[in-house]
Amino acid sequence: MKTPNNAFYYSRCRYQPSPDEVAASCDVTFAMLADPESAMDVACGKHGAASGMGPGKGYVDVSTVDGDTSKLINGHIKATGASFLEAPVSGSKKPAEDGQLIFLAAGDKSLYNTVAPLLDIMGKSRFYLGDVGNGAAMKLVVNMIMGSMMATFSEGLLHSEKVGLDPNVLVEVVSQGAISAPMYSLKGPSMIESLYPTAFPLKHQQK
Template identity: 70%
Template sequence: MASSCIGKTWCSSARVGLSLSSCVASVAGKRNRFAALLQREQGGRKVSVSSSVRSQSDPIGGIQEGLVCKPSVVTGVPSELARSRRRAGRTSQYRFIMAQAASADGAAGVDSSATFPTVGFLGLGIMGEAMARNLVKAGYDVTVWNRTASKCASLATEGAKVGLLPRDVTEACDITFAMLADPTGALSVACGEHGAVKGLGPGKGYVDISTVDGVTAMKINEAVKATGGEFLEAPVSGSKKPAEDGTLIFMTAGDKALYERASPALDVMGKARFFLGEVGKGAAMKLVVNMVMGSMMASFSEGLALGDKIGLDANTLLEVISLGAINTPMYTLKGPAMVKGQYTPAFPLKHQQKDLRLALALGEEVVQPLPVAAAANEVYKLARAAGLGDADFSAVLETVKSHSRGSTSNDH
């Protein structure tokens, strides 16, 4: 089906047959950026593309028959993060070519809005700003909003537009992503007085990336559906660095059609994505993952604290852990900074505690005891009470250590 859709593109076979390097050179204002993308993807080699590439199927699912001419459908995204698309074989190369050709059409006076959807992004915190920036870099027409408007300034200088209200963003965009701190914030931005749903309607999509509980996700879904729009929950696994690098993992659920349309944008921001079915499954998956992560960090902190108390060298302990089966990327990344007492926030501790609380509530709902997570949650609550909420969640080590110092040999 994809081959019939490709025949509808605005590029002649001769234009698509141009080498990537010559296509890049024809795009005014984007030459350096696309040349860098080309060099990254092809290792600096000049690559010519025949019409056979254009007739490939699209295993990622970003192109469907009959949809290619609609403004809300992505038919090509520069493969800025090619490492995340190895599973698609040459498809990433195809999308890169199509993006260049569409850009060249724009320079020639052809409407390229049918190639890239207009994209909104609500919430420019630690994660959101990096994710929105990757969309801007990939060539999307992005409109951003943040409760603290000054946080929009940096992206505005990089080419993003700024909306005054959430509804302004959804009115202007085909697909809007929202990355808010908690269920209250997610619900307020979506359904408040000037909320995002006020600007939605048929043909528009709302993708909530926030970590919320299933009930909140369903409320937002109902509000979006009432407008005739489409809803997708898409919480992520990953923190600041993966957001910056475009290597997040998306756990999505909801409208499958919106998932297909949003997938190219998700691929710009992440290295993997999963469609889990009905609304609520994405939130549940995210809470389980973060519950495990929080419990692991609490246990890791206890190990470091105990090692310190009995006189073990912290760096040697980290090395021993790194060489064994219990090692994880989290320990490798966080451990060295933790032993130095450095907790620059990549994932704030207050958010980790919030996710543990939501996971425990989910466990109660289905009558599944979670004693380890419950114990970890109490430690994070103490850390928040001690003023560590805005520090990285690894700062829970400080609370573990402080309780160790406050205990006596008679404590059992």
């Protein structure tokens, strides 16, 4: 029978039933949640990670949230004597699977230096941006640019088909020009085939 305990067996992970128990058993706790409400609940809610933290421990929040939420979580974590680092990522499902994320970190510099080797395993690059809130702000700006890019690219593909051009050739032309972007080459072929496997839910674009 599959249980939470044996589901992690082969990856040599240990299951804990609540965030505070996870935090109590770890020197550094990483959290990656979908939205501000979930991030706050896991960090600061009943049985939240903050309840299991104290001096000498660290909390790294990799969630994409707004700066105010990140600052609230920072306050709760620091009140326990622990250290806090926000580290939202640029990159979706495929880059995460390939260890090609970009970490946009801000907060406790000592904790950043401590977890840097772990970030290097999960990502291809990392940036330290100073005070808590700056990482969240950078991530939201990146998301804004990404959304604009993909909206324009979608219109371009559709218009090329309407005027009788081959959209595959459009992707190739774009990929070799000044407006080339990895996102276009990655998403273009599946968009042409009307295949849209979820990598980043649209509801998470607005934060």
